[in-house]
Amino acid sequence: MNRRQFLATGGALVVSFSLRAQPKLPGSLAREPLLDSWIRIGADGGITVFTGKAELGQGIKTALIQVAAEELAVEPARIELVTADTARTPDEGYTAGSQSMSESGTAILNAAAEVRAKLVELAAKRFALPPERLSVANGAIRAGDGRSASYGELVTGELLHVKAQPPAARGNPRERAVIGKSLARVDIPAKLTGAPIYVQDLRLPGMVHARTVRPPSHAARLAALRTAAVEKMPGVLKIVRDGSYLAVVAEREYQAVSAMRALAAAARWNKQQENLHSDLQRLPSQLSVLVESEAAAPAWSAEATYRRPYQMHGSIGPSCAVGLYRDGNLTVWTHSQGVYPLRNALAEMLGLPKKRVRCIHMEGSGCYGHNAADDAGADAALAARALPGRPVRVHLMREDEHAWEPYGSAMLTRARARLEGGKIADWHYELWSGSHSSRPGPAGNLAPAWLLEKPFARPPAQQIPQPTGGGDRNAIPLYRFASTRVVHHFLTAMPLRVSALRSLGAYMNVFSIESFMDELAQAARADPVEFRLRHLDDPRAREVIRTAAERFGWAGYRKQRGRGRGFAFARYKNLAAYCAIACEVEVERTSGQVRMLRASAAIDSGEAVNPDGIRNQVEGGILQSLSWTLHEAVSFDASRITSRDWASYPILRFPDVPERIDVEVISRPGAPFLGTGEAAQGPAAAALANAIADATGARLREIPFTAPRVRQALGA
Amino acid sequence: MITLEVNGKPHAVDADPATPLLYVLTDHLQLHGAKYGCGLGQCGACTVLVDGEPVFSCITPISVLQNRRITTLEGLGTSDNPGPVQRAFIAEQAAQCGFCIPGMIVRAQALLSRNPAPTPEEIRAHMSPNLCRCGTHMRIVRAVERAARELKAAK
Numbered sequence A: 001m002n003r004r005q006f007l008a009t010g011g012a013l014v015v016s017f018s019l020r021a022q023p024k025l026p027g028s029l030a031r032e033p034l035l036d037s038w039i040r041i042g043a044d045g046g047i048t049v050f051t052g053k054a055e056l057g058q059g060i061k062t063a064l065i066q067v068a069a070e071e072l073a074v075e076p077a078r079i080e081l082v083t084a085d086t087a088r089t090p091d092e093g094y095t096a097g098s099q100s101m102s103e104s105g106t107a108i109l110n111a112a113a114e115v116r117a118k119l120v121e122l123a124a125k126r127f128a129l130p131p132e133r134l135s136v137a138n139g140a141i142r143a144g145d146g147r148s149a150s151y152g153e154l155v156t157g158e159l160l161h162v163k164a165q166p167p168a169a170r171g172n173p174r175e176r177a178v179i180g181k182s183l184a185r186v187d188i189p190a191k192l193t194g195a196p197i198y199v200q201d202l203r204l205p206g207m208v209h210a211r212t213v214r215p216p217s218h219a220a221r222l223a224a225l226r227t228a229a230v231e232k233m234p235g236v237l238k239i240v241r242d243g244s245y246l247a248v249v250a251e252r253e254y255q256a257v258s259a260m261r262a263l264a265a266a267a268r269w270n271k272q273q274e275n276l277h278s279d280l281q282r283l284p285s286q287l288s289v290l291v292e293s294e295a296a297a298p299a300w301s302a303e304a305t306y307r308r309p310y311q312m313h314g315s316i317g318p319s320c321a322v323g324l325y326r327d328g329n330l331t332v333w334t335h336s337q338g339v340y341p342l343r344n345a346l347a348e349m350l351g352l353p354k355k356r357v358r359c360i361h362m363e364g365s366g367c368y369g370h371n372a373a374d375d376a377g378a379d380a381a382l383a384a385r386a387l388p389g390r391p392v393r394v395h396l397m398r399e400d401e402h403a404w405e406p407y408g409s410a411m412l413t414r415a416r417a418r419l420e421g422g423k424i425a426d427w428h429y430e431l432w433s434g435s436h437s438s439r440p441g442p443a444g445n446l447a448p449a450w451l452l453e454k455p456f457a458r459p460p461a462q463q464i465p466q467p468t469g470g471g472d473r474n475a476i477p478l479y480r481f482a483s484t485r486v487v488h489h490f491l492t493a494m495p496l497r498v499s500a501l502r503s504l505g506a507y508m509n510v511f512s513i514e515s516f517m518d519e520l521a522q523a524a525r526a527d528p529v530e531f532r533l534r535h536l537d538d539p540r541a542r543e544v545i546r547t548a549a550e551r552f553g554w555a556g557y558r559k560q561r562g563r564g565r566g567f568a569f570a571r572y573k574n575l576a577a578y579c580a581i582a583c584e585v586e587v588e589r590t591s592g593q594v595r596m597l598r599a600s601a602a603i604d605s606g607e608a609v610n611p612d613g614i615r616n617q618v619e620g621g622i623l624q625s626l627s628w629t630l631h632e633a634v635s636f637d638a639s640r641i642t643s644r645d646w647a648s649y650p651i652l653r654f655p656d657v658p659e660r661i662d663v664e665v666i667s668r669p670g671a672p673f674l675g676t677g678e679a680a681q682g683p684a685a686a687a688l689a690n691a692i693a694d695a696t697g698a699r700l701r702e703i704p705f706t707a708p709r710v711r712q713a714l715g716a
Numbered sequence B: 001m002i003t004l005e006v007n008g009k010p011h012a013v014d015a016d017p018a019t020p021l022l023y024v025l026t027d028h029l030q031l032h033g034a035k036y037g038c039g040l041g042q043c044g045a046c047t048v049l050v051d052g053e054p055v056f057s058c059i060t061p062i063s064v065l066q067n068r069r070i071t072t073l074e075g076l077g078t079s080d081n082p083g084p085v086q087r088a089f090i091a092e093q094a095a096q097c098g099f100c101i102p103g104m105i106v107r108a109q110a111l112l113s114r115n116p117a118p119t120p121e122e123i124r125a126h127m128s129p130n131l132c133r134c135g136t137h138m139r140i141v142r143a144v145e146r147a148a149r150e151l152k153a154a155k
Helices: A003-009 A012-021 A060-072 A100-127 A188-193 A253-265 A339-350 A373-386 A398-404 A506-523 A528-534 A539-552 A611-631 A681-696 A707-714 B021-028 B084-091 B101-114 B120-127 B137-154
Strands: A039-041 A047-050 A079-082 A134-137 A140-143 A148-150 A208-212 A221-225 A236-242 A245-250 A267-270 A285-292 A302-308 A320-326 A329-334 A357-361 A392-395 A411-420 A423-433 A483-491 A563-571 A578-588 A593-604 A660-666 B002-006 B009-013 B047-050 B053-056 B069-071
Touching: A039 A100, A047 A060, A060 A079, A060 A100, A100 A134, A100 A140, A100 A148, A188 B084, A188 B101, A208 A253, A208 A373, A236 A253, A236 A373, A245 A253, A245 A373, A253 A267, A253 B021, A302 A506, A320 A373, A329 A339, A329 A373, A339 A357, A339 A373, A373 A392, A411 A506, A423 A506, A506 A528, A506 A563, A506 A611, A506 A681, A528 A539, A528 A563, A539 A563, A539 A578, A539 A593, A539 A660, A563 A681, A578 A611, A578 A681, A593 A611, A593 A681, A593 A707, A611 A660, A611 A681, A611 B137, A681 A707, B002 B021, B009 B021, B047 B101, B053 B101, B084 B101, B084 B137, B101 B120, B101 B137, B120 B137
Parallel strands: A047 A079, A208 A392, A329 A357, A423 A483, A593 A660, B002 B069
Antiparallel strands: A039 A047, A134 A140, A140 A148, A208 A245, A221 A267, A236 A245, A285 A483, A302 A411, A320 A329, A320 A392, A411 A423, A563 A578, A578 A593, B002 B009, B047 B053, B047 B069
């Protein structure tokens, strides 16, 4: 059977046989193996590259264009990139977990190399020359005698409509033209000049505006509503009510805001008894032992307990979506991290076949995980269904985003260890955490769906299995000990809504492990950097540690009064980028104010596609983690969230920002791409805590390190 | 009808005088530089200039803006022809998601108009009403410093 016949039959039996016979395809090619799912070339030579991943501000568009341009041997500007759209692009699940380069980048790299090889093969036939006598540049293939053919001339209908077949010979990593260069981000000029590129900016012809009225607490339900006065307000087109779900649609945006406020005042809610306060160790849990090596119950040299509160994504722009329901088909423009899973959730919520729902990604404000983007998609779907034929734009208010987004789970960790001969012999680590993954897929993970007349129940809390893990992400240290025991208490029912926040449990586990490593180094009277190296044999881990220490000037550091230095390291998920951070802080003893003065980081992301993009992510990760660690905790009373704006949930502002952050990118040409976007969160928090301990002698084990808490720790 | 002068042009606007300027900019005038972030004057994403001074457009009703000069991000340059502060932000790649950056550029413009050579401390103090969540602060400060240098060199 030849390839065309194979495609034509397309029978399940044949396909499954073929899958079993072939090795697993690299990256997301395993999910979407057809080459033309990723790359299409028009007769005019126009190249379109498709990715199921979305630009979230992490610069993924630029890096993916670089990867494709490199392997196709064209200028990056010649490539049009289409991102997440259920009608056009591959299904790559969520844009999450720092996996876009390893999944989509790897798929495009391999697909592009194979496309180029196919084009060379065609040109070789046309010129009756062996392929190795042809050269490829600028989208054309040339023979030594001057004959040439452009990609557009060579490509024919079915050429790329075939299953990828690795291994394709890829370009030489030592002769990169585009990969490894800090290409300027393609999305930045439009963002800096007000071009309408965010979903918040989308204005479709005939579009109207909706605002939602969320209940005052998650459990409250609508008891009574007077709508007459609101219906008469200027511009009001529709009040959408479905059970306890409430929204209003108006011609103009501010009319919708005014009507929403009037509607909120006209609603009466039944408040359910709730108790949001909880002792994490008393919540229902499932225990799993992640690592267990034989050891007698040791006498511990040190033990410590660490805590983090619920923390929020806190996107600067509240979530937004535009919905259009026409002829039984729903289209939603959304900044969701997963257009396909959201499509499935919306289809389930509305009782529509999946094929009648299309989700198109447009950029939103940075999300850092599962924020209210999907909820806003559901709001737009419900409002659009109530007003068929007209595009409806729903923009959440600040308090809706703050009070209803799913938070990063509160966590507690306990570490114990025994030292022997200056090294850690026994290590025992336990963690308690809620879920870090309650995304759609299921409609029950959309907050608006809980409020409907026929509500969707929240599905049971999900764990993400090792090796990536959820709450237990990075719970297993990369260090080598004689005996190790790591236990995860997965809390199955959290009182607050929780889901994925940048780096999931890794932030807390790395904070805990790396704080404890410093406590143990101190007990062993060892230098913290040298102490880490004693327990590490991975050469790449050792190199980022040495590089960060060198850049910081660790060896020659002279401590000034009120100042101190701290160090931390982790390999994100134990399988993605390696990141080490050293920082210096100043602590004002009387006020308890902590300021990070400077930080030096080193990161190994495998082959670096866009070094400045990596630096931008690491700088951003350090500053965001600094904000989480110094300032952030979601506040709530017995029944409701009280962090409803930036006054009640303060974050980092400019005067807190360090004077300098430098990041060294260690690139390894030809090596696999390693996810980077979340690698700095944990090390930054631990380096900060370690520097405070160095500056003051006081060990902070509970996040956030607010000024009153620091004062208390100092006994001031 | 209220007449507003935005980026040097008069616009007759049919809206309730209590409407915050931000909604008129985005919904009536299709100017998307100023962003809704909080509606409370806490984050600065909506910053515009009124007679050269930075103002939170999300809490400023249009009734107080007649006969005032309103400048938005769009008044500082275009994608094809960015203004000096925008060029400096592009040169420093001072954006991640970019949602807060229009407000940052507009606020920086106000500083540079009255203080052409600010120190890093002055920049931090001046920029403190504006929030960035991606952690682009280092680059934003560098971009403002660069804009100051380049504006000086151009004189």
